[in-house]
Amino acid sequence: MTNAAGTTNANVMTAETPAVAGPAVQGTGSRATRILGWLAIVTMGLSLLFGLILSRPEVNTGDSVRLMYVHLPSIAVAYLAFSVTLIGSAAYLRNQSVFWDLLAGSAAEIGVVFTAFLLISGSLWGRTTWGTYWEWDPRLTSTAVMFVMYLGYLAIRGLDLPQETRSRRAAIVGVVAVFNVVIVHYSVQWWRGLHQGQTIGVDTKLDGLMLFSLFLSVVAFILVGTWLLIHRFRVAWLERQIDDILLSEALDERRSEASAGPSGVEGRV
C-alpha cells in the first residue's frame, strides 16, 4: 500500500503499535449493528412475502406492480442518504470536522448505489408498463443527472489532493448537488411526462394490502440503508486512521534518516 507521502508500507501494524492485545475486534460490527442487521433481514423477508406473494396484482399493470416494492424504497434510501450528505457537507464547511466529512462521503456512496438500483428497477418496470426500458422523461432524465452528479462527488473524494482541499471541494459539491434532488422529486409536478405522479399522497389509490406491503418494504430498506451507513462510515474512519499512521511513520522515517546523515546536522523534513 502506498501512503500519502509516497512510501510503501506492507503493514500498518509495527513494533511500535502492538496495541492489538486483548479481545480481537474483527470487522466493523458491534452489538447494536448486529441487532439492527437482524431486524433488517427479518423485515426484508416479511416485505418480500407481502410484496411477491400476499399482495394482489394491480388492475392495469398486473404483476409488474410488484417492482414498486423495490423501486420506491430505493429512492427513499437514496433521498435520505443524499440528505445526510447535505447535512454532513454543510457541517464540514462550518467546522472542518473529519466526522462530518466521512459521514457525508459514506452516505453519498450508499445514495449512488441505491440510485443505480432505482434506475434499473424503474427501467424494468417501464418495459412492462410503457413498452420501453428508457424514455427521456423529466423524472428519468433528472434522476440520471442526479446519479451522475453524485458519481462526480465520489470522484472528487478520490482525487489525489491534500485532504483538506479534497474534503472542502467535495463538501461544496455535496451542498450544490442537493438542488438536483429537489428537481427529481418535483419533476412529475413541474413537467408533464410519461412517469406517473407521486405514489403516496392525499389521493393515494393503493388498496390496503398494497399500501401496507409498500410501507413494510420502505421500512426494510431504510433499516438496511442505516445498517450500511454505520458500517461504511466505520470503514471510512479506519481508512483515515491508516492514512494518518502511514503518514506519521513516513515522516518519522525521514526524520531519522536526516538526523543520521553524514554531517551529523539534524536535517529538515
Next chain:
Amino acid sequence: MEWTHVTIGHLVVLGGTAGYAASVLARGRRLTARIPVRRRRFLG
C-alpha cells in the same frame, strides 16, 4: 414477461445490496486487522 422482469428487478436490487454489504464488511475486517485498538474509535 411481467414475472420475468419482477424477478430480475428483485434479484438485481437484493443481490446488489447483499454484494455491496459483503464488500463493506470485508473491507472492515481487513482494516481492523491492521489498526491498533486505541485508534478504533467509532467501532462500537
